[in-house]
Amino acid sequence: MATTDVQGRAVAGTGGGAPFTWSMVLPMVRAGLFGFTGYFGAAWITAMLAHTVIVNPLPATIGYLVGLLGWVMGSGIWDGWIRRAFGGEESPSLTGVERYFRFSSDPKATAVRYIFFNITAFLFAGLAAMAIRIELLTPDSTGWWLSEVHYNQTFGIHGLMMLLAVAASAIVGGMGYYLLPMMLGARTVIFPRLLGLSWWLLPPAAVAVFMSPLIGGFQTGWWGYPPLAQNSGAGIVFYTLGAATLLTSSVLGGINIIGTIVYMRAKGMSLGRIPMFVWGLFAAGTILIVEAPATFTGTLMDLSDMILGSHFYTGPTGHPLAYDDQFWWLFHPEVYVFVLPAFALWLEILPTAAQRPVFARNWGIAGILGITMIGAMVGVHHYFTAVSAERMPIFMTITETISIPSGFVFLSALGTLWGARLKLSSPALLCLMAMMNFLIGGLTGIFNADVPADLQLHNTYWVIGHFHYTILGSVIFSWLAGLYWWFPKATGRMVNEFWAKFHAWWFFIFFNMTFLPMFVLGIEGMNRRIAVYLPYLHPLNEFVSISSFFLGAGFLIPLANLLISWRSGKKAPQNPWGSKSLEWHSPSPTPYIVFPEGSDVTVVGPNDNYAAGAPEPFVWAPTTAGK
Amino acid sequence: MAVNGTNGLMDPAPERAKRGAFFFPMMFVGIIVAAWCLARFMWAGTSVPKGADFGVGAGLTIIMILSLGPMLGARGKLSRGQDAGALGNLTVLLLAGVLMIAGIISTWGAVPIGSAYGGIYDVTSGWIGLYFVGGVLALLASLMKGKRVPARFSGERWVAHNVLSFWGELVLLWTMFFIVFYLA
Ligand code: HEM
Ligand SMILES: [Cu+2]
Numbered sequence: 092m093a094t095t096d097v098q099g100r101a102v103a104g105t106g107g108g109a110p111f112t113w114s115m116v117l118p119m120v121r122a123g124l125f126g127f128t129g130y131f132g133a134a135w136i137t138a139m140l141a142h143t144v145i146v147n148p149l150p151a152t153i154g155y156l157v158g159l160l161g162w163v164m165g166s167g168i169w170d171g172w173i174r175r176a177f178g179g180e181e182s183p184s185l186t187g188v189e190r191y192f193r194f195s196s197d198p199k200a201t202a203v204r205y206i207f208f209n210i211t212a213f214l215f216a217g218l219a220a221m222a223i224r225i226e227l228l229t230p231d232s233t234g235w236w237l238s239e240v241h242y243n244q245t246f247g248i249h250g251l252m253m254l255l256a257v258a259a260s261a262i263v264g265g266m267g268y269y270l271l272p273m274m275l276g277a278r279t280v281i282f283p284r285l286l287g288l289s290w291w292l293l294p295p296a297a298v299a300v301f302m303s304p305l306i307g308g309f310q311t312g313w314w315g316y317p318p319l320a321q322n323s324g325a326g327i328v329f330y331t332l333g334a335a336t337l338l339t340s341s342v343l344g345g346i347n348i349i350g351t352i353v354y355m356r357a358k359g360m361s362l363g364r365i366p367m368f369v370w371g372l373f374a375a376g377t378i379l380i381v382e383a384p385a386t387f388t389g390t391l392m393d394l395s396d397m398i399l400g401s402h403f404y405t406g407p408t409g410h411p412l413a414y415d416d417q418f419w420w421l422f423h424p425e426v427y428v429f430v431l432p433a434f435a436l437w438l439e440i441l442p443t444a445a446q447r448p449v450f451a452r453n454w455g456i457a458g459i460l461g462i463t464m465i466g467a468m469v470g471v472h473h474y475f476t477a478v479s480a481e482r483m484p485i486f487m488t489i490t491e492t493i494s495i496p497s498g499f500v501f502l503s504a505l506g507t508l509w510g511a512r513l514k515l516s517s518p519a520l521l522c523l524m525a526m527m528n529f530l531i532g533g534l535t536g537i538f539n540a541d542v543p544a545d546l547q548l549h550n551t552y553w554v555i556g557h558f559h560y561t562i563l564g565s566v567i568f569s570w571l572a573g574l575y576w577w578f579p580k581a582t583g584r585m586v587n588e589f590w591a592k593f594h595a596w597w598f599f600i601f602f603n604m605t606f607l608p609m610f611v612l613g614i615e616g617m618n619r620r621i622a623v624y625l626p627y628l629h630p631l632n633e634f635v636s637i638s639s640f641f642l643g644a645g646f647l648i649p650l651a652n653l654l655i656s657w658r659s660g661k662k663a664p665q666n667p668w669g670s671k672s673l674e675w676h677s678p679s680p681t682p683y684i685v686f687p688e689g690s691d692v693t694v695v696g697p698n699d700n701y702a703a704g705a706p707e708p709f710v711w712a713p714t715t716a717g718k
Numbered sequence: 719m720a721v722n723g724t725n726g727l728m729d730p731a732p733e734r735a736k737r738g739a740f741f742f743p744m745m746f747v748g749i750i751v752a753a754w755c756l757a758r759f760m761w762a763g764t765s766v767p768k769g770a771d772f773g774v775g776a777g778l779t780i781i782m783i784l785s786l787g788p789m790l791g792a793r794g795k796l797s798r799g800q801d802a803g804a805l806g807n808l809t810v811l812l813l814a815g816v817l818m819i820a821g822i823i824s825t826w827g828a829v830p831i832g833s834a835y836g837g838i839y840d841v842t843s844g845w846i847g848l849y850f851v852g853g854v855l856a857l858l859a860s861l862m863k864g865k866r867v868p869a870r871f872s873g874e875r876w877v878a879h880n881v882l883s884f885w886g887e888l889v890l891l892w893t894m895f896f897i898v899f900y901l902a
Binding site: 176177178179181277279281282285342345346349350351353354355380381383384385387388391392395399400401402403406408410413 | 731734735736738739742743745746749750753754757760761831832833834836837838840841845858859862863864865866867870871877
């Protein structure tokens with residue numbers, strides 16, 4: 092691939108900066124300190140004033156809010172944003188390593204922090220999964236491991252964290268915020284400080300949820316359904332506040348995604364030329380802005396019932412089912428926030444690996460947008476067992492029509508691969524595996540959506556199987572694919588290909604060994620969310636648990652691979668995958684200023700212009716004055 | 719390493735983009751209130767209980783509608799480049815915001831939160847109150863910036879512009895709230 096003028100040019104004011112010193116971590120430490128002091132101080136004072144103890148809902152709520160504020164204020168947001176906004180002194184933009192450890196308006200630093208956060212949350216929530224599987228090694232509830240109450244707390248934390256602290260931002264945050272401006276030919280996002288803030292909301296929320304057992308935990312699983320929510324431990328306030336905070340963070344990202352796509356595309360980037368991955372982000376952003384309010388208000392009203400004495404979902408005037416409506420209003424579409432960026436990522440990686448244009452590109456885009464629209468109307472399929480008979484056929488039908496646009500996306504991917512000579516690098520392999528897994532996940536979803544089947548399958552291990560195929564099997568496989576694919580972009584080094592592929596197979600085999608039997612378990616009558624089961628299910632559960640331990644332990648491989656490759660991996664060439672996409676036009680590792688001053692890009696075709704003899708899609712020319 | 723002067727390059731979005739994209743956060747905060755206004759019918763039917771503080775609600779609505787004057791005035795001045803003149807209007811809006819917060823808090827005791835109407839009233843008005851807190855802080859920021867560093871204020875006029883748009887949204891939201899909670 093020819094290098095462009097831009098690739099070769101040095102960029103002023105970006106040269107690495109000072110080397111890392113420990114003092115650079117101080118803002119993060121300060122944030123933690125302010126956060127904890129704020130939490131305990133406020134909780135304690137509230138408890139004194141209300142004549143209660145600090146583990147009660149009200150002190151915990153006030154403590155959380157003050158702690159969150161303290162954490163954010165400690166992050167460097169004062170000199171980075173607030174002081175300036177009130178007309179105070181302007182602080183210099185930090186372009187060196189220090190920006191990774193403090194509030195920063197650089198979307199690349201924010202994205203890298205997302206990756207660290209997601210990996211950490213994945214490991215902790217993964218440990219919770221291991222704890223669940225240890226419990227399920229035996230049919231009765233063991234005396235030496237978790238009690239039934241602790242078991243309930245454990246799967247609730249596992250579910251909420253895997254969904255909102257991992258799946259929701261793994262691809263959208265870590266990869267999306269890094270690549271979004273670059274792929275559009277912009278140098279940053281539309282509201283960079285807002286995006287910076289979005290990351291700082293994550294850690295306190297996650298810490299609160301993980302720590303919720305300290306104030307009594309919660310027994311509701313990740314749903315938070317009333318009236319159980321109000322009756323099962325004060326830890327539920329950390330659930331509602333944590334979920335609301337994580338949603339806010341997602342929405343701040345969504346605003347940036349949509350605003351950047353609408354207003355900051357390079358010259359010539361018409362809708363048809365927007366990269367597929369950006370279309371996936373567009374879908375996620377739209378869903379979040381339009382649908383998050385219903386669920387967001389649900390969590391706050393749930394909380395209000397606990398601390399303010401209202402009766403939205405409980406008591407004589409409460410409607411517990413209204414919570415289900417509000418909750419699933421976003422949380423069905425939220426699964427598309429997870430998976431559409433993953434779909435889109437396949438359509439970014441596979442064409443490059445096959446050196447072919449995306450097959451039926453516009454149908455693929457239509458598929459993504461179609462899923463976004465139909466997906467907005469199907470939340471009720473999560474509680475068919477609780478609704479009136481009139482609602483059943485309606486939501487069954489709408490849900491099943493989602494297969495049509497999903498088919499478009501799949502056919503786009505399959506058509507791209509058909510007869511192609513695929514260069515099977517580890518990211519491409521992981522994409523293919525994700526597609527295999529999604530096939531099973533999607534097909535079992537159709538059974539869930541079928542009312543007569545669902546009345547039997549609901550709340551059994553069948554459903555657990557279904558959503559692990561869609562989320563772990565598709566989203567997390569794709570996340571790894573993306574991490575390996577853009578690792579050279581962010582670090583200038585390649586991941587170790589052997590260990591990447593080795594782990595891909597390890598993951599694929601033990602993933603299927605863990606979750607395929609769950610469909611059988613579900614049909615055989617194993618309930619989800621219950622610490623005990625009938626003895627005839629024992630052998631299969633043992634098999635699942637042992638497989639899951641291998642699956643879990645396997646994640647040490649990519650962890651080590653990423654860390655070691657980062658320090659001492661093979662130096663990456665400028666464009667290791669032979670991609671035509673715009674992000675590879677800037678040097679790797681990406682300098683602070685992605686594209687140097689003085690040049691501007693014009694888009695003359697989509698970034699999958701791989702057909703023989705097709706022109707390079709991006710042309711650089713000196714900036715014309717007065718544009 | 720600290721570098722000055724990359725801000726233009728690193729935040730190159732033009733005025734038009736910064737204003738246009740502000741529609742998306744406004745949409746999000748607007749849908750929240752709209753959802754709660756709908757929820758009022760779900761939780762509390764259509765009857766307004768006797769104790770509801772109609773007088774204060776109506777007064778606050780009048781303040782909000784009157785505030786459209788200074789808001790539109792400020793927008794006009796900003797677009798004509800008379801930034802210093804717009805600051806006076808911002809001060810008026812700031813005072814109106816403080817009044818709104820006080821007014822909202824004063825209505826809370828009227829109907830007990832445990833009743834269906836009281837619960838949804840308090841949550842919705844409390845949330846709108848938070849918007850006013852945000853609005854007041856944003857107005858204060860713009861005012862202080864305009865006084866302390868007028869050149870920067872003019873250089874990034876979109877900030878003040880968006881603050882005013884947000885105020886316009888507040889007028890809409892509050893009026894909707896009043897209609898739904900006191901008249902419907
Ligand atoms: C292909 C189309 C899909 C259909 C028709 C479908 C349908 C369903 C239905 C009907 C349920 C409720 C089952 C029950 O509780 O009885 C369900 C559960 C679930 N699905 Fe899907 N699904 C599809 C794709 C996905 C995707 C792509 C994801 C995520 C990326 C996903 C994630 C989930 C989750 C998380 C749950 C369980 C929530 C819970 O009960 O805790 N689904 N699905
Ligand atoms: Cu669903």
